[in-house]
Amino acid sequence: MTMLRAERVTLGYGRRAVVHDVTLDITEGGVGLIGESGSGKTTLARAFLGLLTPMSGNIWYGDQTLKKADLRKFRKDVQPVFQAEALDPRMRIGTSIAEGLPRSARSRVGELLEQVGLDPDLAARRPHQLSGGQRQRVVIARALAVGPRLLILDEPTSALDVTVQARILDLLASLDTERLLITHNLAVVERLCRTSHVLFAGRVVESGPTADLLAAPAHPYTKALRDAVPRLGGAPPEARGRTEAVPAPSGCPYRLRCPLAAPECERPPALRDLGGRQAACHRAEEVLT
Numbered sequence: 463m464t465m466l467r468a469e470r471v472t473l474g475y476g477r478r479a480v481v482h483d484v485t486l487d488i489t490e491g492g493v494g495l496i497g498e499s500g501s502g503k504t505t506l507a508r509a510f511l512g513l514l515t516p517m518s519g520n521i522w523y524g525d526q527t528l529k530k531a532d533l534r535k536f537r538k539d540v541q542p543v544f545q546a547e548a549l550d551p552r553m554r555i556g557t558s559i560a561e562g563l564p565r566s567a568r569s570r571v572g573e574l575l576e577q578v579g580l581d582p583d584l585a586a587r588r589p590h591q592l593s594g595g596q597r598q599r600v601v602i603a604r605a606l607a608v609g610p611r612l613l614i615l616d617e618p619t620s621a622l623d624v625t626v627q628a629r630i631l632d633l634l635a636s637l638d639t640e641r642l643l644i645t646h647n648l649a650v651v652e653r654l655c656r657t658s659h660v661l662f663a664g665r666v667v668e669s670g671p672t673a674d675l676l677a678a679p680a681h682p683y684t685k686a687l688r689d690a691v692p693r694l695g696g697a698p699p700e701a702r703g704r705t706e707a708v709p710a711p712s713g714c715p716y717r718l719r720c721p722l723a724a725p726e727c728e729r730p731p732a733l734r735d736l737g738g739r740q741a742a743c744h745r746a747e748e749v750l751t
């Protein structure tokens with residue numbers, strides 16, 4: 463079942479488009495949005511949260527566009543999980559979590575802390591009195607407070623060291639809430655997302671089952687990401703350093719960096735079906751072999 467759908471969505475700031483003509487479904491089993499810094503992941507997530515109106519195209523929530531949907535219900539169904547730094551430093555943990563609960567359900571704070579693997583006594587502390595991993599669990603508890611059907615997680619573990627990261631991923635995998643997960647780390651989506659979409663410079667360049675994308679990428683960019691990112695248990699991805707992707711001004715946006723670039727790549731490739739997955743590459747068959 464599709465909960466949210468982006469249909470030919472172009473997004474931007476002012477008049478500058480940074481996400482171009484993206485069609486993408488948030489389906490069951492977890493959906494990953496993968497790409498390096500500046501590829502448009504957060505921008506797309508903001509549109510899915512109803513925080514950014516498309517320049518063109520629509521975000522569908524069930525059978526209604528977000529423009530027409532019942533926003534009260536939407537805000538209960540779809541919750542963001544921000545970085546732990548977004549917690550108010552002056553507010554006690556219990557108060558932060560209780561903000562999301564109706565007055566009659568405030569006693570559930572302890573239960574929510576337990577659900578994310580924390581001692582209910584931590585409710586009395588302030589964020590600086592917790593570890594990074596504990597703070598991230600609080601952010602998850604806060605999002606769960608309203609009983610959402612879908613969590614939108616933007617780099618939920620990138621600020622954490624690798625062992626803590628793995629435990630947070632275990633927690634997320636154990637929840638029966640659907641998720642859209644944004645990351646530049648392919649190892650993270652491997653755990654949590656049945657389907658993934660790879661973005662390069664604001665365009666989807668490959669989509670399909672995560673396991674297939676990792677085992678045999680059909681786009682040279684997916685392949686480069688897979689080969690560059692250390693597995694969980696390796697060095698943290700931050701150690702690689704990140705630079706913003708510079709797309710080619712015409713033709714395939716990836717061609718300036720692509721080892722397979724050929725004259726045909728001066729024509730823009732369409733996202734095409736390759737049996738169970740899609741890739742926007744003229745030479746996808748060669749990448750797959």
Ligand SMILES: Nc1ncnc2c1ncn2[C@@H]1O[C@H](COP(=O)(O)OP(=O)(O)OP(=O)(O)O)[C@@H](O)[C@H]1O
Binds near residue numbers: 475480497500503504
């Ligand atoms: N508020 C804003 N105003 C203007 N431009 C913005 C704004 N937010 C993002 N951008 C631009 O939009 C593009 C996509 O940014 P976005 O944050 O969506 O990328 P991202 O893939 O999430 O990157 P990161 O992994 O670094 O968070 C970038 O070129 C960025 O500079």
